[in-house]
Amino acid sequence: MPPQTRRTSFPKVVIERDTDSEESSSDEDEIDEEDDVVGEEEVTEPKADEEEGEEEQEKSVTKKKTPITISLKKVCKVCKRTGHEAGFKGATYIDCPMKPCFLCKMPGHTTMTCPHRVATEYGVVPAPRRNTHRSLDYVFQRQLRPHIPKMKPEFVIPDQVNCAVIRYHSRRVTCLEFHPTNDNILLSGDKKGQLGVWDFCKVYEKTVYSDIHGCILNNMKLNPRNDGTVYTGSSDGTACCVDLETGISLSLMNLNPNGWQGPSTWRMLYGLDINLDKGVVLVADNFGCLYTVDMRSNNVTGKPILIHKKGSKVVGLHCNPLQPDLLLSCGNDHFARIWDMRQLETGSSLVDLPHKRVVNSAYFSPLTGSKILTTSQDNRIRVWDSIFGSLDSPSREIVHSHDFNRHLTAFRAEWDPKDQSESLVVIGRYISENYNGAALHPIDFIDISTGQLVAEIMDPNITTISPVNKLHPRDDILASGSSRSLFIWRPKEKHEIEKPIDERKIVLCGKAEKKAKRKFGDESDCDSDDDGFTTKGKTVKSKQPYLDSTSTSKSKSKSKSSKKH
DNA sequence: AATATATGTGCCC
């Protein structure tokens, strides 16, 4: 047992007398009074206070002269000081005033009054009417984007859950990918290393492959040339090529051939991407190294290259969609880096993009590949408007709540691959908002050219945070991973027009699921998952989950201006 | 309904 710290040894409920003073004599009273004032410096208290406190308690109980009241003094759960409280009041979270703003990390105000919350685009420099005279830029723009279309209208932003699977995974979801050709298939990875294949139009048609990885499936990518295979990278140190039909996986590499030799030597794979032009799969580990796997021979080629600080995680890799020679990496060393694939060696990065904290993700824009979008643990989304322009500093920094929490999958801002203007981005939100008395964590759609919150979507049935989000490459569909559950969102209008009513079923989750269970008295769902899932090598097909077409989940898709107070 | 628990990052020494 670790030695108790002084702080924790303090009783949270302070016992005080109604009638003060009299024989109190001991130092304890003084302390109580101090507490009353501002909670002053508990630091000045004597070390033995705990026992003394108990003693006195007994004393006063036995005497019975002075009635005892236990006053629930305001004790802040965050800073442990008295005089104020932090935490949830109903569905509203009150910040500790002693801490810097939880949203923007600046001191002097709390989240409630943070200018970035009151006006989401606060401090964001809008996209300038660019008039660059760089010839390369001109050529690039003319070739690819003769006219820059407007961003997608709001109504095609998915805003309503129309199906979801309950606890499809037995651990939290870590990554999602849509199938490149089959519009209804969603792949999902989880912390346990399992890979899910879900036909979300048939809702209950899902398959889970549980014998591919031993722990966290960090990243996966489908092969667009052969859409039946997916490449996966895991913290177990292996990368695999998986056949989606059979679940048969081929190990491409194993960074821990000698098994567990202690935490300092165990290697894990994080970043992963496919470079079709070069016919390679790129993966990166937690020691800062990049590995190249030849897609034909399924062998690692060349030596690992240190591309980020030695010993630091390389969490993301992304190949430029148009320029096969360009690679973007990001990692725990607070950098995102652009590389030329033709001359990959340590220190040879073309550009280093510094961040204040860990970079959770870095992506080129999906259509032109000319923008860069990063998500960093400093609660900022950064945008570089053109890789052909100056990359000295980001074009915009958008403050957004997506803090690091060890129990959550890292948040990543994801492009909408269908948005011709390459300005619509989706990302889950950490801090909750009070929506009619419920604390919900919305999924935000942000126009990264202005920083404006275009839409915030949530569902009263989804009370958990949704750090993992992916937009469909062709349809107006959003997939979200929230804790162990997966959700599919569609725009209300579209969904209502296209789907016959009896297909508009909502699969309940979380609390609503439990309620439904009681209501229908069914015990047989995929909740007993662990049994099935742990059977190595077996696919688990679960039965039909709870369907409830009556409880239409409502979610709002509103512009930021109508936002609370 | 209180509590245990898993276990990443930053920062300090």
Place this chain on the structure above:
DNA sequence: TGGGCACCCTATAT
């Protein structure tokens, strides 16, 4: 450079 510890909105099982 490395161990130790703190840590603000978790989710879930008991």
